[in-house]
Amino acid sequence: MIQYTQTTVAADHVRLAVQLRGHGPTLLLLPGQANDHHWWDRTRNDFAASFTTVTFDYRGAGKSEESDRYSTRLFAEDALTVMDSLAIEHFHVYGASMGGRTAQWLAIIAPDRVRRLVLGCTTPGGEHAVERGDDVRLLLASHERDAALEDMMYTPEWRAAHPGPYQTLGDPTMSAKARHGHLAASNQHDAWDRLPEIVAPTLILHGTDDRFAPVVNAQLLADRIPGARVHTFDGARHGYFDECRDEASPMVVDFLSE
Template sequence: MIQYSQTTVTDDHTRLAVQLRGHGPALLLLPGQANDHHWWDRVRNDFAGDFTTVTFDYRGTGDSEESAEYSTRLFAEDALAVMDSLAIENFHVYGTSMGGRTAQWVAVFAPDRVKRLVLGCTTPGGRHAVERSDEIRHLLAGHDREAALEEEMYTPTWRAAHPGPYKTLGDPTMSARARHGHLAASNNHDAWDRLPEVTAPTLVLHGTDDRFAPVVNAQIIADRIPDARVHTFDGARHGYFDECRDEASGMVMEFLTV
């Protein structure tokens, strides 16, 4: 199993930290909002035995530089720049949360390059999406944001057995400006009009008790992408890919290796 890192410089001269692990066909893993590649730490090796897993730190996170602007479209362009810099022409994509929003654009922008697409705990954005409630927004804006994040990512039973620390609660090194930029990028996402252009076979995954991105969005996305199929994890919250790791990773592996 290889492990390799490099820096990719985008067309606007932003330096992005890139990480590879594994061997085999390429699998691009895209993390959630305000998170770097460590989002995938617990599950990455589930794939690295059969795939060359590729991650990068979004602008403003990890070891990547900050940016004057942030958007899911720009993150998708960064993802393609990363794959270009690695001379990887064709690849699978697995994106969760804001990474799922970014993955939608990657599949739209490069239909001839994306072989299979997995969208987890995400939404199409815009007026067709069912967004989180005001209650959840207030919790995330409160004084105990980290506790609220833990509560919405994982069930109490799972957290009792897996006390953390968790790598899915946001990059603590981010500046306030970058964090605000990521929030705006996620909030402004709207790929609805372009989703029918996705040609890659698509699997949509979601936890039934997700209050960050309500589970109804899974079917909304699947109905918009030709021939997409949906699987939900009963009782799981936003971090289904972590809490339901055995089932979720196994399902993704099966889908990617058909």
């Protein structure tokens, strides 16, 4: 499907790469940490028949410029700048992993603009979140990182039937500085006290076997966001949106279309 691209300039003059596809009401898709818009390559067309999908590369990733500042709140402010540049006032948001953390801030700081919110495989951050175990951190810091990350994203059975390369394992073009900035942004996220301010109808999705962001965080978020619903995918890992797309994508379309 034809994709339109443009460059938008953030308030601090950082240039952000923006991509649009599809037609209909607007759906902003937010990828995970240290990833660009290609995170959504496998699933994006699932939404393009019903929505105009908008993505942008976070500062420091993809075709966007690097920055001296990184935070999930700043990424949310960048998202608003992108939507302003496109003259889009109201939109749905679907954020996965760190994108879900960014989406939380977006719904908090722009309640009059976010129509519906989908949070995938994410956490509220801060001391109330249940973070990944030390064994996972050690694996991600070892020479076995790439293999470990693949295993945390997808089950062996699914990988056997869907060989890579996978677009969800990180943007290989990122500098070490930008990658560290994204890691710090995700680690420092804490929206716990502000989550009850979210007024957008919210759907929370998570794989039950997610070691990267344990599934207990889905209910933690639901307990803080008024009226939020939770759906878990049995046996799925962090990349449930790919592995369970036959169920997950229609569920998101139905929710956003209510």
